[in-house]
Amino acid sequence: MAELVITGAEVGGRLVEVLVSDGAIAEIGVRVDAPGGSTRLDGAGGALLPGLHDHHVHLLAAAAALESVALGPPHVVDRDQLALALEAASRRTPWGAWVRGVGYHESVAGRIDRHDLDALLADRPLRVQHRSGAEWILNTAALDLLALEGVTHEGIERERNGAPTGRLFRMDAWLGERIGRSTPDLAEVGRAAARAGVTGFTDATPARGPDDLAPLADPGSGLRQRITVMTAPGADVECPAPLSLGPVKVLLDDVALLALDELSAIVAAAHGRGRAVAVHCVTRVQSVLAVSALEAAGARPGDRIEHGSVIPAELIGTLCSLGTTVVTNPGFVEARGDRYALEVEAEDREDLYRCASLERGGVGVAAGTDAPFGPPDPWVAIRAAVGRTTASGVPLGPAERLAPMAALSLFLGSAADPLMPRRVAVGAPADLCLLGLPLEAALRSPSSEHVAVTLVGGEVVSDNR
Numbered sequence: 502m503a504e505l506v507i508t509g510a511e512v513g514g515r516l517v518e519v520l521v522s523d524g525a526i527a528e529i530g531v532r533v534d535a536p537g538g539s540t541r542l543d544g545a546g547g548a549l550l551p552g553l554h555d556h557h558v559h560l561l562a563a564a565a566a567l568e569s570v571a572l573g574p575p576h577v578v579d580r581d582q583l584a585l586a587l588e589a590a591s592r593r594t595p596w597g598a599w600v601r602g603v604g605y606h607e608s609v610a611g612r613i614d615r616h617d618l619d620a621l622l623a624d625r626p627l628r629v630q631h632r633s634g635a636e637w638i639l640n641t642a643a644l645d646l647l648a649l650e651g652v653t654h655e656g657i658e659r660e661r662n663g664a665p666t667g668r669l670f671r672m673d674a675w676l677g678e679r680i681g682r683s684t685p686d687l688a689e690v691g692r693a694a695a696r697a698g699v700t701g702f703t704d705a706t707p708a709r710g711p712d713d714l715a716p717l718a719d720p721g722s723g724l725r726q727r728i729t730v731m732t733a734p735g736a737d738v739e740c741p742a743p744l745s746l747g748p749v750k751v752l753l754d755d756v757a758l759l760a761l762d763e764l765s766a767i768v769a770a771a772h773g774r775g776r777a778v779a780v781h782c783v784t785r786v787q788s789v790l791a792v793s794a795l796e797a798a799g800a801r802p803g804d805r806i807e808h809g810s811v812i813p814a815e816l817i818g819t820l821c822s823l824g825t826t827v828v829t830n831p832g833f834v835e836a837r838g839d840r841y842a843l844e845v846e847a848e849d850r851e852d853l854y855r856c857a858s859l860e861r862g863g864v865g866v867a868a869g870t871d872a873p874f875g876p877p878d879p880w881v882a883i884r885a886a887v888g889r890t891t892a893s894g895v896p897l898g899p900a901e902r903l904a905p906m907a908a909l910s911l912f913l914g915s916a917a918d919p920l921m922p923r924r925v926a927v928g929a930p931a932d933l934c935l936l937g938l939p940l941e942a943a944l945r946s947p948s949s950e951h952v953a954v955t956l957v958g959g960e961v962v963s964d965n966r
């Protein structure tokens with residue numbers, strides 16, 4: 502592989518040149534000894550950071566979500582959630598592309614038509630499938646694009662003046678022909694993450710068999726990042742190259758909650774096979790159960806609590822002594838915080854997505870986006886970890902605010918140990934995120950807009966300049 506020299510890069514507060522050779526950092530200095538013919542990348546004084554690692558993401562679901570958004574219960578139950586879901590879908594859908602919603606039910610916001618949809622999303626084509634599968638509801642931008650005014654089809658419902666209501670019945674084939682069909686596109690998930698400086702993912706969907714991992718291991722997937730995967734308890738899944746094997750993922754569900762001895766047995770079985778566990782905890786009762794099970798089974802380095810959405814203060818000391826890492830999702834503070842204010846009981850609100858109190862209590866914290874369920878841009882999570890404000894600007898758990906560098910560091914740990922910081926250092930893989938400005942300036946307003954170039958193994962995977 503050819504050598505690459507990154508010039509004028511800010512590393513550890515000073516401007517240096519960085520020589521990348523064979524996918525790794527070979528030399529760092531005021532002037533490096535670059536062989537003739539090396540490619541040069543002008544850092545322009547911007548900070549050179551380790552690439553961000555998203556410690557909790559669901560890649561296949563994120564790919565599917567790029568093309569459709571769940572707009573019915575249990576994901577969306579009222580008009581506010583419908584608006585939030587459409588807004589989020591619109592943000593993650595490439596410009597000009599259709600927003601596609603599925604699973605709509607009138608319990609959400611009544612029997613909607615084009616005008617209702619226009620009020621929620623007017624500036625791009627939107628189609629929403631009713632849960633029955635028999636009906637699509639389109640907004641005006643979509644109707645215009647399909648030139649529906651001039652189409653005769655018995656499935657088109659019309660107002661008395663002949664204008665389409667936006668409701669189309671049993672017209673899937675017709676729509677498929679007009680719009681074109683597509684399959685979930687992992688490459689776009691990877692590209693969007695690369696634009697945000699992400700060079701690695703830990704996929705938190707528990708793989709049950711080889712088929713679950715094949716799409717991620719496929720060299721044709723278009724994903725350029727390094728990927729660590731989790732497996733389901735008891736699944737004897739061989740981890741295909743180039744994927745790395747992460748912990749055993751244990752899902753908890755309040756409706757069918759495991760008994761303490763059942764969960765302890767799962768934890769012990771994973772540990773017995775040399776694997777750490779990652780226990781999904783989004784409620785108070787799940788956190789209590791998970792911590793009790795780890796106490797009963799004995800903790801192992803690498804054990805994780807995923808989400809840690811509600812961690813009662815009295816668990817912090819135990820988490821610290823167990824050495825369990827919390828992989829949290831501060832992005833939800835921004836994305837869902839306004840809903841939490843309405844829906845989460847007051848006693849739980851203080852405990853939502855803790856960061857600073859965990860760190861003060863000696864508990865290691867890292868973060869993931871939980872895309873597609875949370876905002877896929879890790880900088881949204883970084884910003885939320887610093888500001889602790891909801892989308893509408895309301896503070897949520899201000900005592901949990903992290904300093905900007907600590908918030909960024911939530912994404913700078915390694916896949917194998919999210920608390921082990923990766924560094925821009927000789928010998929490290931050249932998985933790098935070059936910002937367009939110095940670190941101090943970038944941290945004043947954390948945003949993926951500051952990301953200039955992203956490299957994985959020394960190869961440019963996104964050039965946003």
Ligand SMILES: [Zn+2]
Pocket residue numbers: 557558559705871
């Ligand atoms: Zn998740």
